[in-house]
Amino acid sequence: MAVTDITLDRAYLAAIWLETLFYGMNIVLFSSCLYVLIARRRTPRVNRYLVGIAVLMFCFSTCHVFLGFYRLIMGFIVLRNQPGGPAAFFSDVSIPANVAKVGLHTVNSIVGDSVVVWRCFLVWGRSWKMCLIPMLLVCASAICGFGQTVYFARGQKYHSAFAPALVRWNGSLFSLSLATNMVVTILVALRAWHMLRLSGGAAGFRYFKILIIIIESGMIYSVALICEVTLYFLGLNSFYIVYDPIGQLTGIVPTMIIILAGLELTSNDVQSRFSRTQQLSLSAPRFRPGNTTTTDGSTAADDARSIPLDTMQFASVDSTFSKRKSAPGLAVDKFDDPELGETKTVLITPLDERTAE
Incomplete structure (x- = not known):
């Protein structure tokens, strides 16, 4: 069965609309991130590294959506009467604005993937062994991403992102990025689920655990990459509807992870608080109204339920x-x-x- 596709100009119009929607979410999350890391911080000093990463990713996301609007205005307003119309304009991948957009997308993806790998590193108790493969995949993604940018800049003769010469670089980049996020997602999800499972909790807390795992493992970004890779290898223009909003997701998902870390709501924090609570409950004596506490930490009411009446000891006169x-x-x-x-x-x-x- 043939797959129905849409024209390139319509795909780009839908893509920029979705990217604008995600950019609004990015603004809210970025503001919340700064508030958590600066105004509501729980440490004596501001974590400059996390603040710097958040600001860097937001700047790249802002430039990405700005270049998208620039191309939108040029294609649909300024150069709409050129031969081929807007579709011909958007198919030219060598336009400087598009090359810069691809480069920004690559850098933001590398930074975002690095944050997810950093989260995996912390979740697994700062074990470099568990993060070795994701780190190598991030380096390979960076090489393919910058190589893709160079080919786009020299691609005056390619009037499609699906040209065979570009498919090698684009396909390698998308596949490596997907592999990186899938590996990290599985590693973080397994570890986070194991740690949060130790915390137990009621049914309401289970949904909270699922939310933490989804955010902390970058599962949202991985699902978007699966859609992107599938549409690209099918050669559909619908690929652009996913590709441009991913430029915002590369900043949204790491920012959410940073917010969780700043609020101490990650799986490590929940599990550590639960462990401290258990230690305090085991070490501190338990006092209840109307009950006396015995030497082994149990109350008199507990002993009355478990010890026969004829063996109980009473206070002397x-x-x-x-x-x-x-x-x-x-x-x-x-x-x-x-x-x-x-x-x-x-x-x-x-x-x-x-x-x-």
């Missing part, structure tokens, strides 16, 4: 009358009871008080 020793007009005396073989304590009322009665 001495402890009952010890509080009344200092009461005025009262005296305490002790004597041995030969029948019971124990010492008994009695309360003696002074003679003058008995006389008064």
Whole structure:
């Protein structure tokens, strides 16, 4: 069955509309990220590295959407009467604005993938072994991305991104980026699920755990890359509808990860808080209204449910009358009871008080 496709100019128009929508989300997330890292930080100093990464990705995303609008105006307004119309304009991949856009997309993808790999590094207890393959994939993606940019700049004779000479570079870049995110997604998701599973929790917390795993592992970005790679190798213009918004997702997903880290809501933070709570509950004595705490940490009510009545120990009479020793007009005396073989304590009322009665 033949796959129905749309024209290039319509695909680009839909792509820029979606990218603008995602850019609005990016603005909100970027503002929230700065607020969390600066105004609401939980450390004495501002984490300059995270702030710098967030600002860098937002600047690249802003330039990307700006170049998209520039191409939109040039294709549909300024050069609309040129031979071939807007479709011919958008098919020319060697236009400087398009080359710059591709370069920015590559850099933003590398930074975003690096943040996801960094998250994987932290989730796995700062283990370089678990992140070795993703790091190599990121380096390979960078090589293919910059090589793609060079070929686009020299591609005056290519009037399509699906030209055979460009498919090698584009296909390699998209495949490596997808492989990077899939590997990291699986590694982070497995580790995060294992750590959050230790926290237990009610049904409401389970949904929160799923949300953390989706964001922390970059699963949203991986799904978008799957759609991008599929549409590209099918040779459909619908590929552009996914390709341009991904330029914003490369900044949105890492920014969400940074916000989670700043709010201490990552899987590491949840699990560590749960561990501290368990340690405190085990080490601290438990006090309940109306109950006494035994030496092993259990309450008297707990013991009453588990220990037979004939083996329970009761407080001696001495402890009952010890509080009344200092009461005025009262005296305490002790004597041995030969029948019971124990010492008994009695309360003696002074003679003058008995006389008064």
